[in-house]
Amino acid sequence: MPNSTLQPTQISAPKIAIIGGGLTGLFTATLLERAFSQINDQKIKDRALVPEITIFEKSRSVGRLATRYRSDSHTNKNWQWAFGAQFFTAKSASFQQFIKPWLQTDLLRPWHAQVVSLTPMAENNPTADMHLKEQWGSTQARYISTPKMTSWGRALADNLQHTTVNFNTRIAPLAGYKQTLANKTSNKTELFDENGNSLGHFDWVICTAPNGQAVEIMADSGFTEQAKITEPKMQACYSLMLGWNTDQPLPEALSRLDTAWDVAYVQESIIDRIFIEHHKPEYHALLPSMTIHARNDWSEQHVDDDIDTIKAKLLEAAQRALNWNAESTPSQVDCHRWRYAATVTASHKDQLGILVDDERQWIVSGDWCGQGNIESCYQMAAQTVAVIV
Ligand SMILES: Cc1cc2nc3c(=O)[nH]c(=O)nc-3n(C[C@H](O)[C@H](O)[C@H](O)COP(=O)(O)OP(=O)(O)OC[C@H]3O[C@@H](n4cnc5c(N)ncnc54)[C@H](O)[C@@H]3O)c2cc1C
Numbered sequence: 001m002p003n004s005t006l007q008p009t010q011i012s013a014p015k016i017a018i019i020g021g022g023l024t025g026l027f028t029a030t031l032l033e034r035a036f037s038q039i040n041d042q043k044i045k046d047r048a049l050v051p052e053i054t055i056f057e058k059s060r061s062v063g064r065l066a067t068r069y070r071s072d073s074h075t076n077k078n079w080q081w082a083f084g085a086q087f088f089t090a091k092s093a094s095f096q097q098f099i100k101p102w103l104q105t106d107l108l109r110p111w112h113a114q115v116v117s118l119t120p121m122a123e124n125n126p127t128a129d130m131h132l133k134e135q136w137g138s139t140q141a142r143y144i145s146t147p148k149m150t151s152w153g154r155a156l157a158d159n160l161q162h163t164t165v166n167f168n169t170r171i172a173p174l175a176g177y178k179q180t181l182a183n184k185t186s187n188k189t190e191l192f193d194e195n196g197n198s199l200g201h202f203d204w205v206i207c208t209a210p211n212g213q214a215v216e217i218m219a220d221s222g223f224t225e226q227a228k229i230t231e232p233k234m235q236a237c238y239s240l241m242l243g244w245n246t247d248q249p250l251p252e253a254l255s256r257l258d259t260a261w262d263v264a265y266v267q268e269s270i271i272d273r274i275f276i277e278h279h280k281p282e283y284h285a286l287l288p289s290m291t292i293h294a295r296n297d298w299s300e301q302h303v304d305d306d307i308d309t310i311k312a313k314l315l316e317a318a319q320r321a322l323n324w325n326a327e328s329t330p331s332q333v334d335c336h337r338w339r340y341a342a343t344v345t346a347s348h349k350d351q352l353g354i355l356v357d358d359e360r361q362w363i364v365s366g367d368w369c370g371q372g373n374i375e376s377c378y379q380m381a382a383q384t385v386a387v388i389v
Contacts, residue, residue, distance in 0.1 A: 013049040014203035016388070017191055019171045019217065021055045022063025023374055024208040024366050026156040027098075027381035029053050029163040035389040036162075053163040056191070056199065058170035062153030064341075065145070068241060070332060072287055079243035079277075079289040082149035083336050086275050086291065087111055087142040088374035095378045099143065107155055109281045111144045112137040113262035118253070120269050120320035128252075128323055130259050146282040170194045174205075174221035174362075187361055204388055206363045208380075210234065210340035214364050223362055225355035232352055232368045235296040236303040237341030240271075240314040243332030244288040251324035254288075264321070270298045271317045289332075292318055296342045303339060311335040343372025351376075354383045363387060 013036055018025045036051045057063075066084035071077070090096045102108040113136045119129040136142045145152035157165050172192045188201040207214050215229045244250055253264075254276070264274040277289035294314055302310060315333065324330070345351060351371060355364040365384050370376025 013051040014388070015052045015188075015201070016054070016204045016206065017171075017189075017199075017202040018053065018055045018206045018208060020063065020208035020366070021057030021059075021061075021153075021157070021165055021167065022208060022366075023065065023153065023156075023377040024380055025055050025057070025206075026062065026153060026160075027378050028206060028208065028365065028384050029055055029160050030156060031381050031385045032388065033160060033162055035385050039389065051162050053160075054200070054202075055157075055163060055165045056169045056171050056193075057165065057167050060167050062150060062157065064338070065149045065153050066336075067148040067150045068334065068336075069148075070243070072245065075246055075287070077246070077285065077287045079241075079287045079332050080148065080283070081239075081241040081243075081277060081289055081291045081334070082144075082275070083239040083241055083291055084338065084341075085149065085374060086273075086293075087136075087144050089140060089142060091140070091375060092379070094382065095375055098378060102145075102152060102155065103143075106282075107145060107151060108143050109146055110137055110141045111262075111280055113142065113279070114260055115263045115265065116259060116261040117267060118264040118274070118321055119267045120271075120317065121323060122268070122320065128321060130253065130256070130261070130264070132259060132261070133265060136263075144280055146280075166199075169199070171199070171207075171217060172196070173217050173219055174223070175219055187359070189360065189362070204361045204363065206365055206384055208366045210366060211368045212340050214366065218362075218364060221360075221362075223355075223360070223364070224357045225364065228352060228355055229364060232372075233344040234340045234368060234372075235342045235344060236299040237296055237338045238294040238299045238302075238310055238314060239336045239338065240292040240294070240311065240318060241332070241334040241336070242290045242292065242318065242330040244328070245331045246287060248288075248331065249328045250288060251322040251328045253322040266321055269317050269321060270294055270313065271321060272296070274318075274321065290330075299338075299341070303337070307335055307337060310337070340368075343368040343370075343376075345371050354380050354387070356387055 064084040069078045069080040115133045117133045189205050191199040262279040272295040273293045275291045278286040352369045365380045367376040
């Protein structure tokens, strides 16, 4: 849908604000820069359309791609956990094309993980049951970022030419625009931080916060699509991070000679998946590290519980799955709560897509407008660029 403000006669490119420096925000800035660069190549010879893009991110780093590490003072080696997204898929041809440059530099790598199905020990099941399920890559490739899951986000931010990324900046809700729209002399939007400081006037505002936060940012602003923000349901996820010392024996499930594995899909447990971090390509120098994701439905039911109680329950479940004893008990244990981890989507065709208010030039986007994964971030970024450019 071409936008009326960008007729070929217009020579100034819009000022664009992106709320959120997660992958949706970074992909959107990247694709916007590319789209404007193509316009410059094709249409306007005498004056370039240089977009002025600003990403406002409330935290210190990029979104739900999260890496935590800890150093062992004896060995100077690290434990490392990708406690948000572990990997991503690239099913569409356009996303495959997009990731190619980073695959060529090996920043992104396919993970040909051996995946097992694991049923933990229980009263009626004295030993954990494990059997090989598949190897990733045989039908659908999964990719990781190296040396950390956050590395790709940093590389994307570093590659931006016409975009400023302002970390530690929380955008205040846009409430009040409904009243003031009638008096506005232009359709620029002034944004403020949480302390009331003006952050400038923008032609377009793109909000990429998770929908639980987007609904608050856009509340009482007159955003025409407000009711749709809460349509996709989000579920929480608890991540448990475990590590072992070099001189420690590993739990029975990790040292089994009959089944070498990298990822486990766990059955009949509050645990959903187990990922062995030091088995990932280029992660071999790590000390034994493992990230465990709890089931989303269980996490959602317990989303407000005390984190130490959650940690204890997950440790008990992990022990049943991995079968450690006093010697092979993990020396490192950490737990993280993700309030908005997974989007519950019934099917591909139920996807919401980005939400656009043409009059105000506001777009609400994010992985949750699609299927709630990294590939959706790209799809929503592409939809946004098609509206603006
Ligand atoms: C536990 C877990 C496991 C996952 N596993 C996978 C997986 O295996 N594969 C996969 O493809 N995907 C996975 N995902 C999903 C993937 O991480 C997300 O799809 C993706 O990171 C979402 O990116 P985003 O930019 O849409 O949102 P986010 O990363 O949430 O970015 C939104 C940003 O907006 C910022 N923000 C919010 N409000 C404001 C404000 N007022 N002002 C400024 N900034 C603000 C937030 O701080 C945040 O950084 C997983 C997610 C979790 C939590």
